[in-house]
Amino acid sequence: MLSYNVKLALQSFKRAPSLYFLVLLTLSIGVGLLCANLALVSSMAGDPIPEKSDRLFHVSMNTWPTDKPAAEPFHILRYREAMKISESDIPKHSAVFYASGVYARDSQSISLKRFDSSVRATTPGFFALTKAPFAYGNGFAKSSGMEVVIGDQLNQKIFAGANSVGKTLELDGELLTITGVLKPWYLRPLFYHATEGRAFNLTDDIYAPLETAIDLGWSIHARTSSAVSYKGVQFTRDRDVFYLQAWVELEGRAQQQAFQNYLDNYSQTLKDAGEHPLNILNELRDVNAWLSELKIVDQKVLAFTLASVLFLCVCVFNASSLLLSRFHSAKFEVGLRRAIGASNKNIFNQGLTESVLLGLMAGFLSVLLSWLFLKLSITFLPDLANIAVLDPKLLLLGMLLALVTSVSSALYPLYRANRYTISAELK
Amino acid sequence: MLNMNNVSRIYRNDTIQTHALRDFSLEVNTGEFVAVTGPSGSGKSTFLNVAGLLDSFDQGEYSLDGVSVHGLKDDDLSRLRNEKIGFIFQSYNLIPDYSVFDNVDMPLRYRGFNTAERKRRVEQSLEKVGLASRANYLPSQLSGGQQQRVAIARALAGEPKILLADEPTGNLDSLMARQVMELLHNLNQEGTTIIMVTHDPDQAREVSRNIQVIDGQISDFKIYAPLQSSESSSTETINNKERVDA
Numbered sequence: 001m002l003s004y005n006v007k008l009a010l011q012s013f014k015r016a017p018s019l020y021f022l023v024l025l026t027l028s029i030g031v032g033l034l035c036a037n038l039a040l041v042s043s044m045a046g047d048p049i050p051e052k053s054d055r056l057f058h059v060s061m062n063t064w065p066t067d068k069p070a071a072e073p074f075h076i077l078r079y080r081e082a083m084k085i086s087e088s089d090i091p092k093h094s095a096v097f098y099a100s101g102v103y104a105r106d107s108q109s110i111s112l113k114r115f116d117s118s119v120r121a122t123t124p125g126f127f128a129l130t131k132a133p134f135a136y137g138n139g140f141a142k143s144s145g146m147e148v149v150i151g152d153q154l155n156q157k158i159f160a161g162a163n164s165v166g167k168t169l170e171l172d173g174e175l176l177t178i179t180g181v182l183k184p185w186y187l188r189p190l191f192y193h194a195t196e197g198r199a200f201n202l203t204d205d206i207y208a209p210l211e212t213a214i215d216l217g218w219s220i221h222a223r224t225s226s227a228v229s230y231k232g233v234q235f236t237r238d239r240d241v242f243y244l245q246a247w248v249e250l251e252g253r254a255q256q257q258a259f260q261n262y263l264d265n266y267s268q269t270l271k272d273a274g275e276h277p278l279n280i281l282n283e284l285r286d287v288n289a290w291l292s293e294l295k296i297v298d299q300k301v302l303a304f305t306l307a308s309v310l311f312l313c314v315c316v317f318n319a320s321s322l323l324l325s326r327f328h329s330a331k332f333e334v335g336l337r338r339a340i341g342a343s344n345k346n347i348f349n350q351g352l353t354e355s356v357l358l359g360l361m362a363g364f365l366s367v368l369l370s371w372l373f374l375k376l377s378i379t380f381l382p383d384l385a386n387i388a389v390l391d392p393k394l395l396l397l398g399m400l401l402a403l404v405t406s407v408s409s410a411l412y413p414l415y416r417a418n419r420y421t422i423s424a425e426l427k
Numbered sequence: 428m429l430n431m432n433n434v435s436r437i438y439r440n441d442t443i444q445t446h447a448l449r450d451f452s453l454e455v456n457t458g459e460f461v462a463v464t465g466p467s468g469s470g471k472s473t474f475l476n477v478a479g480l481l482d483s484f485d486q487g488e489y490s491l492d493g494v495s496v497h498g499l500k501d502d503d504l505s506r507l508r509n510e511k512i513g514f515i516f517q518s519y520n521l522i523p524d525y526s527v528f529d530n531v532d533m534p535l536r537y538r539g540f541n542t543a544e545r546k547r548r549v550e551q552s553l554e555k556v557g558l559a560s561r562a563n564y565l566p567s568q569l570s571g572g573q574q575q576r577v578a579i580a581r582a583l584a585g586e587p588k589i590l591l592a593d594e595p596t597g598n599l600d601s602l603m604a605r606q607v608m609e610l611l612h613n614l615n616q617e618g619t620t621i622i623m624v625t626h627d628p629d630q631a632r633e634v635s636r637n638i639q640v641i642d643g644q645i646s647d648f649k650i651y652a653p654l655q656s657s658e659s660s661s662t663e664t665i666n667n668k669e670r671v672d673a
Contacts, residue, residue, distance in 0.1 A: 001536070001539075004536050011524065014524075015524065332520070333522060336520050336522070336533075337533065337537075338481075338505070338508075339479070339481055339508065339514050340508065340509065340514065340533055340534040340537070340581070340585075341505055341506070341508050341509020341510070341534050341537040341538065341585070342505060342509075342537050343501055343502045343505035343506075343537075344501045344502075344505075345501075345502065346505070346537055421482070422476075422481040422482070423472075423476040423481040423482045426481070426514075426516055426518075426520055
């Protein structure tokens, strides 16, 4: 019966191609637009590291040396607090880092072309904590040493994607050896540095040992706060300069509590020593809580998504109205089929098959339209480039949504078709 | 075969209620060819629709081939229509963009037959109405008479117990009407029970029994001898009530 219903559906499409094209287009535009918006929201509101997001905690501390902090607690830390976190053996992994930037070139290359590259100056635990995916080699083992890990994009630019482990990069005039190359790595949002409007930046080009970066004076390319003046990053270790972010991986409530106590005790020690007058206020927020705290989802995008949902409803009503007229014009055939033995269920299944086929076609078209809408969005709003991505889950969602809307559009017309008086349609 | 006892069908709207059938009682035996006549609006078509399970009834009892249809669900009614009843309509009611084969095949699709069985039945039905060679034609490529024969083939394909024909020659010229009537007579002689609504008194006279419906009731009950022997027979009118009582 299914093959017969498919045959009937195709015949029906052939009979009224313009009408079905309109239905198809109406549903596809509605679903396509919503999917494009959902792609943005999904990138913004998604969990970037679902397998361990509840175990990774951002550390904020309240150790500002005067009683007038710019904010409390601070999401950036002094070197001394960062080291205190780094040396704790409570977390499974910890990472302390700051963002910087250098110009990079292959030291062996005859070309003098240098690439402007973002740098993450970090402790070695960063790679395990973030599950950075390695294509070649591995991370550096110490916080000091003339070694780096590079991202896929930079590796493509400088080494055409080849295994560059062991090669030497010239970074702002210093030679550092590559110990590892990452695979293409997309974190949406970029949870480890979601502040300062960077939540949708790409992952970094270069990962360098923290102490090395400080020693080389690689400047801080992120928010800093200081209660004192300083000449460069290399002079920050023993000063009240707040610029490092810290993340820890804690397994279970007990470990979390133990680490909270560890931080609180440390703060209390400072307070007791008269190094800060503030209340003890140290916060651990897991990935999603931290991203939520930062409110990285653009409210305008959310509002537009809501508008897209309403627009889709209008599309469904329109499609339903078109299908109603189509079913109405097919009353004779429905009556005839009922007269010769088709049950209401048969007629319903026939209409359902038609709407499922229509839904599948609308699914493909809406995915294509979603892609076009996103391309268009990027043209007008280049900032969306890193988040306007249709991942496989969204493609599937688009297909399902088209299917559901198509079936929903047909439900009322089908209900009406099953209410026709058979004898009234036949003479 | 068909047994209606005091069946009533009332159509209602906000202001009027119309008794399309009023205490309608009729028994049709297997192999009969019954003509239903009467003026327009008398309830002939309503009777045929109720008999064909295309319309419901408000009161009374109706059984078809021993099955009481009162209270049956849609699935059961559809199955009864499909298995026991063949419809022939005045306007043929063929799907214009289906081939003759596909039109005849339609009722069989809802019976769950396999492809081979459907093909056998369609070919047999088309053979019976003399249109085997036109299986791939579209209805528009056939004359009115041929289209009605396709409709008869469609009605026969399911090998129904009873054929219900609603003015089957109403849209045909006299020659084609004659051919269609001959076909129906042949089918009847082969054992098919037929109930036919007609306005044509000649056609009514040709069949074994004529029922006249007026105001939703059987007004009287005429038995005609078949046309070929009508010269030596007489027309008998029997009061319906007496007949039922008998």
